[in-house]
Amino acid sequence: MGINSQAVSKPSALNCVHVCSYVGLVLLRAESILGCTATRFFRWPFSLPGGSLLPSCKFVYKRASFRPVCLTSHLHPGKQLVNFLNPSILEFLFPFRITTFFPQPLFSKMRWFVIVSVYLANLALIRAQQAGSVNPEVPPPITIKNCIGKICKDVTGGATIDANWRWAFSTESKQNCYTGNTWDPKLCPNGEDCAKNCALDGANYKDTYGVVPIENGLKLTFITQGPYGKNFGSRLYFTTGDKYFMFKLKNKEFSFDVDVSKLPCGLNGALYFSAMEENGGLDVGNNKCGAKYGTGYCDAQCPQDVKWIGGKANSDGWVGSKTDPNSGTGNMGSCCTEMDIWEANSISQAFTPHPCKSPKPTICLGKGCGNGEGDRYKADCDKDGCDFASYRWGAKEFYGPKKTVDTTKKFTVITQFITSNGKDTGPLSEIRRIYVQDGKTIKNEAVKIPGLAKPADSITEGFCDATKKLTGDINDFKIKGGMTAMDAAFEKGMVLVFSLWDDHMASMNWLDSNYPPTKDAKLPGVARGTCDAKDGDPENVRAKFGDASVEFSNVKIGPISDTATATSTDTHKSRKACRSVRY
Structure with missing residues (x-):
């Protein structure tokens, strides 16, 4: 059944996609290897965790000397990751000479742990390149009854709105990939690159799409005046977990x-x-x-x-x-x-x-x-x-x-x-x-x-x-x-x-x-x-x-x-x- 759709377009706003937070994960693991305990954390503008090592580690990690380095969404895990985490790069990430304080065998072990940890983290990022994180995806709940004879069990799930309605934006900048009924020619020169370059965001079901939960069900409103324009109609699917x-x-x-x-x-x-x-x-x-x-x-x-x-x-x-x-x-x-x-x-x-x-x-x-x-x-x-x-x-x-x-x-x-x-x-x-x-x-x-x-x-x-x-x-x-x-x-x-x-x-x-x-x-x-x-x-x-x-x-x-x-x-x-x- 064909259906006309409304994709929400939002104003462009530059905001790089990073995984700086994984540096904090690496620091914490380094502390545990050395038997050290983190004494404090602070939040950098991109929610990047830093911290300090105890004096027994012979180094105090100071915010003033911290130089943030971000792994962008273009980092290829198979080709660039190992080279990225060589000793000189690690020294850039951590503004002190690691080998000065750590014996070479310990550094070697820690380096490979860092490689594996950041590799797994980067895999998560790559998976999320096309799934936005600006708005959380929390669909309205709905429960169906699955019956055997006269005995029913509740199956509780969500009503997830179709991808056609969602805001599609650049993974690099939040620029719209689709505005009105037109694709952005730079972000979407072809279908493959467009899917790589663009992310789909979570939905505001009530205020943008007019979908609200009612007792044991859903109410769908035809036209909703949302924060970025009018939405017409909706199409939703019953999901449990991350599957239909x-x-x-x-x-x-x-x-x-x-x-x-x-x-x-x-x-x-x-x-x-x-x-x-x-x-x-x-x-x-x-x-x-x-x-x-x-x-x-x-x-x-x-x-x-x-x-x-x-x-x-x-x-x-x-x-x-x-x-x-x-x-x-x-x-x-x-x-x-x-x-x-x-x-x-x-x-x-x-x-x-x-x-x-x-x-x-x-x-x-x-x-x-x-x-x-x-x-x-x-x-x-x-x-x-x-x-x-x-x-x-x-x-x-x-x-x-x-x-x-x-x-x-x-x-x-x-x-x-x-x-x-x-x-x-x-x-x-x-x-x-x-x-x-x-x-x-x-x-x-x-x-x-x-x-x-x-x-x-x-x-x-x-x-x-x-x-x-x-x-x-x-x-x-x-x-x-x-x-x-x-x-x-x-x-x-x-x-x-x-x-x-x-x-x-x-x-x-x-x-x-x-x-x-x-x-x-x-x-x-x-x-x-x-x-x-x-x-x-x-x-x-x-x-x-x-x-x-x-x-x-x-x-x-x-x-x-x-x-x-x-x-x-x-x-x-x-x-x-x-x-x-x-x-």
């Missing part, structure tokens, strides 16, 4: 509560699964951020607006959007299987599987991404999907304000992933939908589709074949592998995504209006909802509905038919253990 939590959906039931009452035409408060890598592509190419910083996004649209793909910046061939001042497209696209559990506003909804040829993420190039005119079906993924959209298939009084599922109030959405043999290892055969509102279970309204023996209330291969035949659309769902391909991705595990977005490509007409606009609305499958085609124009939505929001809460996964009523037996002790993890 992988959901195994086969023979399971997934449920959540949602409040779409403040989502008008043209907006999409989506909850879905993506076949992303568990570590977010960490250590692929120059990706030193990984899941902790929201990297590795992919979906079945093979989006080319993703800024960081395969350990590179997507800066090569980048063209800024004509309608979105914060977005654009590059040569690369990021493709993978997608299961849209929930794409909705207060008017319309749909749930849609989108298979891909590969169960794992793949990178496409140019026309192979299928995003150009006439190229849609050249991609490796099914962009159309096989959707069950109630209004589209004839159940026009089922979902909406004051309808059977009343969108003026919160309700529970339950999705069941049925296997043909009723086992976790069985082949995926059906995807069902159930709702619960005001304590009442509401079955998905069955719709009559020509070619099916009886009205359908779920997604099956037969339903997909029949709806494609009805509309005359290319059955790309079948071409790209159908349920078998979805099954393969589910076996691998899927990442949970929360998002709120507007649509610069089609004004969300495919969800809540008539689509495609060139077809007669009376034809089967064209009318998707009651919204006017112009209602979803991003310019209109942003001007009128900046305070729009969606709330997701009470996420659960468990056996078929058990999740909605399962109770928690989680203890205070186990909650504390989960929350002790730093996200």
Whole structure:
């Protein structure tokens, strides 16, 4: 599912990236080797620890004579480190002749300890070259329930915002790598160098992105006026520790509560699964951020607006959007299987599987991404999907304000992933939908589709074949592998995504209006909802509905038919253990 993004840009400010603090570590170790104890520490402007050795060490380390030397982020551990730590350099680091006070064997041992210590420290720095440290990364907490029968355990993690939204800045100076919808040509002459030169920073979730925790969930606000400009929408992933939590959906039931009452035409408060890598592509190419910083996004649209793909910046061939001042497209696209559990506003909804040829993420190039005119079906993924959209298939009084599922109030959405043999290892055969509102279970309204023996209330291969035949659309769902391909991705595990977005490509007409606009609305499958085609124009939505929001809460996964009523037996002790993890 493509999504427009807003990256925060900040004023440039020169500030060299150093590891001077490791000199203090070396001094401390030298003291311990000599049997000495540090008597004091002071803080230099770059938080560089110094100190003094006891008189028994025959040297008093004075601030006045201290000459700071910083290892920059360009130090190559394999080529420069040993030479850097030869005796003459150590003498420069420590303004006294080490060999004068220490016997040569002791110096030799200490030198190699210094080499190893600083080498390890420098490895940490290199890993952090693309992970900024200006703002700490502390995502809003969220807890899901993982259920076995009627017994549930809490899994506490965080909702980590996608890398597209993050401030990208020079590792050397804090200069913006990306401003508006343009890459800095000096920092990003090509994708590889850009990934080496730029860091992604931690996020201010509430004040910059409008993402706040609520009871057992999250609230996403559409427009947030932050300290550096306006932010539009968000996309977040459920993480535990520094990895994405992988959901195994086969023979399971997934449920959540949602409040779409403040989502008008043209907006999409989506909850879905993506076949992303568990570590977010960490250590692929120059990706030193990984899941902790929201990297590795992919979906079945093979989006080319993703800024960081395969350990590179997507800066090569980048063209800024004509309608979105914060977005654009590059040569690369990021493709993978997608299961849209929930794409909705207060008017319309749909749930849609989108298979891909590969169960794992793949990178496409140019026309192979299928995003150009006439190229849609050249991609490796099914962009159309096989959707069950109630209004589209004839159940026009089922979902909406004051309808059977009343969108003026919160309700529970339950999705069941049925296997043909009723086992976790069985082949995926059906995807069902159930709702619960005001304590009442509401079955998905069955719709009559020509070619099916009886009205359908779920997604099956037969339903997909029949709806494609009805509309005359290319059955790309079948071409790209159908349920078998979805099954393969589910076996691998899927990442949970929360998002709120507007649509610069089609004004969300495919969800809540008539689509495609060139077809007669009376034809089967064209009318998707009651919204006017112009209602979803991003310019209109942003001007009128900046305070729009969606709330997701009470996420659960468990056996078929058990999740909605399962109770928690989680203890205070186990909650504390989960929350002790730093996200």
